[in-house]
Amino acid sequence: MSKSKNLYIKTFGCQMNVYDSERMATAMGADGYNEVSSPEEADMILLNTCHIREKAAEKVYSDLGRFKPLKAKNPDLKIGVTGCVAQAEGKEIMRRQPLVDIVVGPQAYHRLPEMVKSVDKGEKPIDTDFPEEDKFEHLPTAPKMKRAPSAFLTVQEGCDKFCAFCVVPFTRGAEVSRPVSQIVTEAADLVERGVRDITLLGQNVNAYHGTMGDGDATLPQLIRELSKIDDLKRIRFTTSHPNDMTQELIDAHGEMEKLMPYLHLPVQAGSDNVLKAMNRKHTAESYLKIIERLRVARPDLALSGDFIVGFPGETDADFEQTLDLVREVKYAQAYSFKYSTRPGTPAADKKVQVPEDVKSDRLKRLQALLSEQQKEFMGSMVGRVLPVLLERPGRLEGQLVGRSEYLHGVHATIDQAEIGDVVNLRILGADTNSLRAEFVSK
Numbered sequence: 001m002s003k004s005k006n007l008y009i010k011t012f013g014c015q016m017n018v019y020d021s022e023r024m025a026t027a028m029g030a031d032g033y034n035e036v037s038s039p040e041e042a043d044m045i046l047l048n049t050c051h052i053r054e055k056a057a058e059k060v061y062s063d064l065g066r067f068k069p070l071k072a073k074n075p076d077l078k079i080g081v082t083g084c085v086a087q088a089e090g091k092e093i094m095r096r097q098p099l100v101d102i103v104v105g106p107q108a109y110h111r112l113p114e115m116v117k118s119v120d121k122g123e124k125p126i127d128t129d130f131p132e133e134d135k136f137e138h139l140p141t142a143p144k145m146k147r148a149p150s151a152f153l154t155v156q157e158g159c160d161k162f163c164a165f166c167v168v169p170f171t172r173g174a175e176v177s178r179p180v181s182q183i184v185t186e187a188a189d190l191v192e193r194g195v196r197d198i199t200l201l202g203q204n205v206n207a208y209h210g211t212m213g214d215g216d217a218t219l220p221q222l223i224r225e226l227s228k229i230d231d232l233k234r235i236r237f238t239t240s241h242p243n244d245m246t247q248e249l250i251d252a253h254g255e256m257e258k259l260m261p262y263l264h265l266p267v268q269a270g271s272d273n274v275l276k277a278m279n280r281k282h283t284a285e286s287y288l289k290i291i292e293r294l295r296v297a298r299p300d301l302a303l304s305g306d307f308i309v310g311f312p313g314e315t316d317a318d319f320e321q322t323l324d325l326v327r328e329v330k331y332a333q334a335y336s337f338k339y340s341t342r343p344g345t346p347a348a349d350k351k352v353q354v355p356e357d358v359k360s361d362r363l364k365r366l367q368a369l370l371s372e373q374q375k376e377f378m379g380s381m382v383g384r385v386l387p388v389l390l391e392r393p394g395r396l397e398g399q400l401v402g403r404s405e406y407l408h409g410v411h412a413t414i415d416q417a418e419i420g421d422v423v424n425l426r427i428l429g430a431d432t433n434s435l436r437a438e439f440v441s442k
């Protein structure tokens, strides 16, 4: 094998990009690249990018600019742009920033090692295909090295929903589900390497319909298969669309022990006019009904969501309905954004854009309400004994940091258990972003 080289990957955007970065690192690892944590040491830099909002996309170019001196120092340094900006902008990236050597979209990154070789021949490869072949079949599996107890696993990719504001159907392509057997094999391998908590990923994960035997499996059927892996203790999935929340999946929350009582179910807005203009194809009421049914199936279910304020045409009265919906649901956690115009999406052409200061004001009000709810939810943990998956050492001597079922970080001084164990901890107090606890039992 040739001399080992250093790879630096910077990841933007969603959890799927985190997963993709891991797979790319493994693919390049098979070619002798070791992952490092700073661009200064790198022989190759990959920016795995996000196109979801303008700010995220523009960030890539300022980062690229910062690599200029590194390339001046080391002319053999290779710079690649991967992910959703690569898909959306293709060769435009190299035009704007000539120091980029490689551009590869999310569906073609299994070809990355080949592309790297062609850079050595003086080429500047671009691949934004949606190839016929299954990239996962062509990506090498990771060496049997121990890893952290929580992991992401992509089971479904792409989106056929076409919300009027969103680039994802264009950057990730049409909905594709991986076969059950492929996912089970990958999950079993992760568990063998120390993983205890797997989050199944998909842009529309609850529309999952991967092949199993002669037919297709639903998401709850996939979760049932994964539940059979003994040492896998926790299963989660994200992100779901309300319209694919079947009764079978709702019931699964009451039936499957390993499925965590925490669900990310974005609604985006509380006004039916806005939801219609967004092409969400559900109403505020139908969303609330789903939440009601979920809470019947699993009374301790906590919810998180995504919101957009200032979608074109959103009035003050529309926005008030978003606040009403939030008050009714009571979220444990949520992400909220100002609407960002994305080139090529249907909403980009709308004439009635909401002024920036109005968007800012609405975002502030929404976030104040959401953070109040988040604080209340965290506070309600105090005094309870919760199962916590121990994930890593803390900053203090003897301290370990774990995750509750609701993804809260929990700190405790523990010598009775180790990383990878699920232990019962009594919650003593809540800080802004994490909980303090003491050991109760294993």
Ligand code: SAH
Pocket: 052, 053, 165, 166, 167, 168, 202, 203, 204, 239, 240, 241, 266, 268, 306, 307, 308, 337, 338, 339, 340, 341, 342
């Ligand atoms: N597939 C997931 C995630 C999509 S992106 C889903 O369907 O929920 C994550 C979030 O970014 C979205 O839920 C939405 O709230 C937000 N988002 C997407 N496009 C946006 C835009 N143009 N402006 C602002 N926020 C946006």
Ligand code: SF4
Pocket: 159, 160, 161, 162, 163, 166, 167, 168, 169, 203, 204, 241
């Ligand atoms: Fe984007 Fe809507 Fe698809 Fe989610 S469901 S990825 S918001 S188009």
Ligand code: F3S
Pocket: 012, 013, 014, 015, 016, 017, 049, 050, 051, 052, 083, 084, 167, 168, 171, 172
């Ligand atoms: Fe961003 Fe692409 Fe994920 S646009 S949010 S990295 S699917």
